[in-house]
Amino acid sequence: MAPEYNMMELMICVAARYLEDGKTVAVGTGAPCAAAMLAQKTKSPNLVVLFEAGGIAPQLPEMPISVGDSRTFYRAVMAAGMVDTMTTCARGQVDYAFLGGAQIDKYGNINSTCIGDYNKPKVRFPGSGGANDFASLCWKTMIMTVHSKSRFVETCDFITSPGFLTGDGAREAAGLPEGGPYKIITDLCVMGFDEKTKAMTIESLHPGVDVDKVRGETGFDLLVSDQLGRTEPPTEEELRLLRDEVDPLKLVIGRA
Amino acid sequence: MGERNGLDGKLMTVAEAVKRYVRDGCQIAVGGFTINRNPMALVYEIARRKVRDLHLVAHSNGQALDVLVGAGCVARIEIAYGGNGRFAPTCFRFRKAVEGGEVLVEDYTNNQMTLRFLAGALNTPFIPSKSGLGTDVLQQEGFPPEIRDGDKVARKKVHVMADPFGHADDDVALLPALTPDVSLIHAQQVSTDGTVRIKGLTFADLEQCKAASAVIVTCEEIVPECYLRLDPDQNALPPFLVDAVVPVPYGAHPTACPRFYDYDPKHLNLYKEVAKDDAKWAAYLDEWVYGVESWDAYLDKVGGAQLVRIRANTVAGYAPGLDRR
Numbered sequence: 001m002a003p004e005y006n007m008m009e010l011m012i013c014v015a016a017r018y019l020e021d022g023k024t025v026a027v028g029t030g031a032p033c034a035a036a037m038l039a040q041k042t043k044s045p046n047l048v049v050l051f052e053a054g055g056i057a058p059q060l061p062e063m064p065i066s067v068g069d070s071r072t073f074y075r076a077v078m079a080a081g082m083v084d085t086m087t088t089c090a091r092g093q094v095d096y097a098f099l100g101g102a103q104i105d106k107y108g109n110i111n112s113t114c115i116g117d118y119n120k121p122k123v124r125f126p127g128s129g130g131a132n133d134f135a136s137l138c139w140k141t142m143i144m145t146v147h148s149k150s151r152f153v154e155t156c157d158f159i160t161s162p163g164f165l166t167g168d169g170a171r172e173a174a175g176l177p178e179g180g181p182y183k184i185i186t187d188l189c190v191m192g193f194d195e196k197t198k199a200m201t202i203e204s205l206h207p208g209v210d211v212d213k214v215r216g217e218t219g220f221d222l223l224v225s226d227q228l229g230r231t232e233p234p235t236e237e238e239l240r241l242l243r244d245e246v247d248p249l250k251l252v253i254g255r256a
Numbered sequence: 257m258g259e260r261n262g263l264d265g266k267l268m269t270v271a272e273a274v275k276r277y278v279r280d281g282c283q284i285a286v287g288g289f290t291i292n293r294n295p296m297a298l299v300y301e302i303a304r305r306k307v308r309d310l311h312l313v314a315h316s317n318g319q320a321l322d323v324l325v326g327a328g329c330v331a332r333i334e335i336a337y338g339g340n341g342r343f344a345p346t347c348f349r350f351r352k353a354v355e356g357g358e359v360l361v362e363d364y365t366n367n368q369m370t371l372r373f374l375a376g377a378l379n380t381p382f383i384p385s386k387s388g389l390g391t392d393v394l395q396q397e398g399f400p401p402e403i404r405d406g407d408k409v410a411r412k413k414v415h416v417m418a419d420p421f422g423h424a425d426d427d428v429a430l431l432p433a434l435t436p437d438v439s440l441i442h443a444q445q446v447s448t449d450g451t452v453r454i455k456g457l458t459f460a461d462l463e464q465c466k467a468a469s470a471v472i473v474t475c476e477e478i479v480p481e482c483y484l485r486l487d488p489d490q491n492a493l494p495p496f497l498v499d500a501v502v503p504v505p506y507g508a509h510p511t512a513c514p515r516f517y518d519y520d521p522k523h524l525n526l527y528k529e530v531a532k533d534d535a536k537w538a539a540y541l542d543e544w545v546y547g548v549e550s551w552d553a554y555l556d557k558v559g560g561a562q563l564v565r566i567r568a569n570t571v572a573g574y575a576p577g578l579d580r581r
Contacts, residue, residue, distance in 0.1 A: 055457060070568075082315065086366070127339075130316070204332050
C-alpha cells in the first residue's frame with residue numbers, strides 16, 4: 001500500500017527531485033530549505049546550499065527558521081555577509097533559487113510586497129528581502145506554493161520579483177541577465193514555462209488531480225504540456241528521511 | 257584620529273550612547289538580520305526615551321524594526337524585508353503601521369540595500385546594480401516628492417541608464433548611496449582598544465557602519481586588545497570607526513547572538529501574540545520596555561532558566577535541541 005503523506009510533504013519531495021547533484025541552490029527557510037536538505041540526503045549529496053544572509057554550504061544539522069538563523073552556517077565553508085552571497089548570484093554562480101509569494105502571474109512574476117495600491121496597501125507583506133535579487137540574478141528560480149485562484153492571478157498588484165516580465169525577450173530588454181522561472185510546484189501539480197511564449201504550462205499532475213481542477217484554481221489561462229505527466233508520489237524512503245532527519249520538530253511539514 | 261583609538265571616551269551605557277547619537281529625526285541603520293544579532297538593548301532604550309521621527313534604513317530587519325515602529329519612533333523606512341521567519345512572516349507592528357499609513361515606506365532589495373551602504377562607505381553618490389530591472393521595486397516610489405530633498409532622501413528612488421562603457425543596449429539601475437547618521441550593531445566582542453569582532457554572519461553590518469557618521473556597538477564582552485590582535489583576520493571593524501562601545505550581555509535578546517545564545521522562542525512566541533493586538537501591545541511595551549528600570553531587570557524578567565536554555569553550545573554556536581516551536 002502506498003504511504004500516506006500531506007501536501008507539504010508531497011511538495012517538498014517533488015521539489016527535492018529537481019535539485020541536481022553538484023549544483024548550487026539559494027534557499028529561504030521553510031519548505032525550500034527542507035527540499036534542499038532532503039535532496040542532500042537522497043540523490044544530491046553534493047548540492048551546495050546558500051543562504052542570502054551569508055551562510056555558504058552548511059552541513060545543516062537542524063531546520064533553520066530564518067535565513068539569519070545561526071544554524072545556516074553550522075560547519076559551513078563560510079559564514080560570510082550579504083556582499084559575498086549577492087556577488088555570487090550576480091556572477092551567475094547560483095543554479096537554483098527558491099522563492100515564495102502572495103501572488104504569481106502567468107509569466108512567473110511574483111508579488112511578496114502588498115495587496116492593493118503600494119502607497120496605501122490593503123495588506124502589507126514583508127517585501128523582497130533577497131527574493132528579487134535571486135529572481136534577477138540566478139539561473140533557475142523555483143516556487144513552492146499552495147494552488148489557489150487568489151494566488152495565481154492575471155496581474156500581480158506589485159511585481160516584487162521578476163519572472164519573464166511580459167513574456168519572451170522581456171527580461172533581456174529590461175537588462176536582466178539570462179535566467180528566469182523554472183518550476184512551480186504546488187499542491188496540485190508541477191508547472192513549467194512554454195519555451196516560445198514563456199507562459200506558465202502544466203507539466204505534471206499530482207495523484208488524483210486533473211487539468212480542470214488545476215484550471216479551476218488558477219486565475220489565468222494555463223497551457224498544458226503535450227508531454228503532460230503524472231507526479232510520482234513520495235516514496236517511503238523520502239518520507240522517512242523528511243520526517244525523521246530533515247524536520248523532526250515538524251516546523252515545516254506540520255504546517256500542511 | 258589618535259583619540260579615537262582605545263576605549264577612553266567611548267565606553268558608555270546604552271542611555272548615554274542613545275542620548276548622544278540617536279536624536280529625533282535622524283537616520284539610523286539597524287544591524288543584524290531578522291532574528292539574529294539585532295541591537296535590542298539600544299532599541300529598547302530608544303523606545304524608552306521616546307525618540308521620534310526616525311528614518312530607519314535596513315535590509316532584512318525583524319525584531320528591531322518591529323519594536324521601533326511599534327513604539328512610534330519611526331516616520332520613514334527604507335527596507336528590503338520586514339519579517340521574523342517562522343515567528344512573524346510579516347512583522348506585525350510594521351504591517352499595521354504601513355497599512356494604517358502611520359509610516360512612509362520605500363522598498364528595495366537586500367542586494368540593493370547592501371550596495372547602497374557600500375556606496376555610502378565608498379563616498380560615491382550612487383552604485384549600479386542588475387537587481388530588480390523591470391520590476392515594481394524599481395518603478396514604484398514610496399516616498400512623496402516633497403520629502404525628496406537630495407540629502408537624507410534621494411531625489412529619486414532609482415535611475416535606470418544604459419551601460420556607458422560597453423553595450424549601449426544593456427541597462428543598469430543606479431541606486432542612491434546611504435550615509436546614515438548613526439549605525440547600531442550588536443557584536444560578540446570588543447577589545448580594550450575598541451576593535452570589533454563579529455562571529456558568524458556579518459550580513460551588511462560592516463558596510464552600514466563604514467557608511468555611517470557615528471557607530472554604536474553593543475557587545476557581549478570586552479576582551480583584552482592582545483587577544484583580538486592574535487587573529488587580526490577575524491576582526492570586523494577597526495577602533496577608529498567606532499564611536500561608542502556598550503558592554504551589554506544578552507544585548508540582542510530575544511534575537512540570537514551566535515556562539516553566545518540562540519534566539520528565544522518563548523519570548524518571540526509571546527511577542528507574536530501581543531504584537532497582533534493593539535491593547536496587548538501597549539501592555540507589552542509598558543511591561544517589557546517602559547517599565548523596566550535596567551538591563552539587569554529585563555534579564556530577570558526573561559528568567560535565569562530561560563537564559564540557560566537558549567545558551568549556545570560551545571561547539572555548535574547555537575542551542576541544539578532547543579524547543580523552537
